[in-house]
Amino acid sequence: MDRHVPAWPQEGNSRVPYRMFSDPDVYRAELDRVFLGPTWQFLVLADELPAPGDYKTTFLGETPVIVTRGADGRVHAMVNRCAHRGNLVCLKHQGHAEALTCVYHSWSYDLDGNLKSVAFRRGIGGKGGMPDSFRLEDHGLRKLRTDDFAGLVFGTLSPDAPPLADYIGNLIGARIGRVLHGKPKILGTTSQILHNNWKLYVENVKDTYHATLLHTFFTTFRVSRLTAGGGVLIAEGGGNHASYTRGKHDTVGREGSDKLYADIQSMRDGLRLADPRLLDSVEEFGDDVTVQILSVFPNFVLQQINNSIALRLVLPKGPAETELQWIYLGFADDDAAMTERRLLQSNLVGPAGYVSMEDGAVGGFVQRAIVGSENECSILEMGGHEHASQETRTTEASIRGFWQAYRPLMGL
Amino acid sequence: MELGEVVRRLEIESLYAEYGHCLDADRLEEWPDFFTEDCAYRVISAENFEAGLPLGIIYATSRNMLVDRVMALRRANIYEPQRYRHLIANIRPLNGTTWQDDGTGLDLSANFIVVRIMQDGAASLFATGRYVDRIVRHDGAWKFARKDAVLDSRQIDTLLAIPI
C-alpha cells in the first residue's frame, strides 16, 4: 500500500487497524495483490468435472474464472473474459460444452482457452473482416496456472506463486490428506451472503478462541468441554493453519459436569437433546480428532466436524460484503448409514448450523461497530505475540499468522 | 366437486395458514406439533433439490429434532432479534396426485414468500420457494409427515435461524 495509509502499528501482528476491513483503497489493492497475486485459490473439486467439456465458473477474488476439463483430460482455467471486447464467455454456473463460444460476436475458444475462430474473420463478400496481421494465437483467453492437491484444484494468475504442494506445505498438506481419504461425493452446496469484509470471516475461521464462547450449542447440551485436548498447527509463513480437537466419538449424552462450566445455567438445568442422533459420530480418521478446521491462505477452508466434511470458499464481493460458499462432502464408498450420519451432522454447520450460524452474523456486527474507528485497532494477544503452532486453542496465533502472510503482499 | 373434497381443501388451507402464523408469531414451541412424530423436515435449495442432492440447510428426521431446533434457538444460538412474515399460497396436489384422500395422505405443493423483519425495522425478501409436502390424518387433524421447504435461491442472507 502506497497511498496515505498510516504505517502498521509497532506491535506488529497483534494489532490490526480497523480500516483494513472497510477502506475501499485497501480492498481495491488486495484484489490485485492478494487475489491476483502470488497466492493459490481453490477453484473446483477435480471430481466436479468428470468428463472432457465439463465446465464450472468461479472467481479469483472478483475476477471471473472458467474451469474446464479439457479434451486432453486435464483441468484448465481461464479468466472468463472474451479476448475481443471483454464479454463473459460462460454465462452458466456450470455446464458442458465442446468449445467456449462468446455470445457477443461468436469468437470461439477451445477448452483450454485458445482462440480457434473469429466470426466473419474474412469479412463478407470480400468486404470487412480482420486485417491479415490478426493472428488467432495472439488472442486466447488469459490462462491461469492450475494444480491439484488431494483432488482439490487450485489456480493462480501469478507466475511467482511457488508450486502448490510447497505453498500448502507438508504440515497442512498432511491434515488435508487425513480428511480427504477417499473419492469425494458431493452431498450438496449452499451459500451465504455475509455483510462484512472477507477478512473478518477468515479471521473467524482461524479464531480458535471463540469456538466455545460464541457457539454455546455444545456446552448448552453438554456435549463438549473447552478442556478437551487440542491445539493449532500453523505453517511456516503463517497463512495456512489447522486447528484440532481431540475427543471421543461417543459424545451423545455425556455425563458428569465440568468445573469450568459449573456456572453455566443450562448445565444446572440439565438440558438434553430430545433426539441426539445428529451427535452420533463414528471414528473415521483413525486419530481421535473430532474437529479439524483448516485454512489455506487466503480464502479456502476445509472443515471436519465429527463426520461432517465441507469445503468453504470465501469470496470478496466489496469492502463490506462476502459470499461464503459451502460444498458438503461424503465419499463414494459411504454406505447409506454413513451418508445419513453426515446429513444429520450437517445441521451443525452452514447458514442454519447449530455451531456456525453465529459466524454468519458476527462479522457483520464487527463491520457495523468499526464505523468511525478506522484508525483504532483490534487486539490479538491471546496466546502471546507469535504465530507458531500451539498445543492449545485458547490462542489467536493463527489469526496473527494470517496477517503475517497478508502484510508483505500488501506492502504493509 | 364433492362436499368431502371441499371440506378437505378448507382444512388444508387452514393447516397452512396456521403453520405460517405460528412461525410469524414466534410461537416456535408449537411449531413441532404441525408434524408427525417420525416426520422428515428439510430446508433445501432448489438447486440441490433438482439435482437430487440430499443436503438440507436444516435436515431433520423426527419431530424431536424440531423440538431440539427450537430449544437451541431459544437457549443456545445467538442471532439478532428478527421476525418473519410468511405468505403461503397456490396450494395444490403435487403433479400426478389429486385432492382425494385414500387414507394414506396427500402430496401437496404450496408457494411461499418469507419477508424477514429485523429489529431496526429493515424488512427484506428473505426467501421464496415452494413447499413439497406430504400430509397425513392423525388423531383427527392433518399433520406434515414430510415437508421440504425448497428455496428458489441458493444464497441465504447472513443466516437462517427461524424455520421456514
Ligand code: FES
Ligand atoms: S466480446 Fe466476445 S466475441 Fe465480441
Ligand SMILES: [Fe+2]
Ligand atoms: Fe465460529
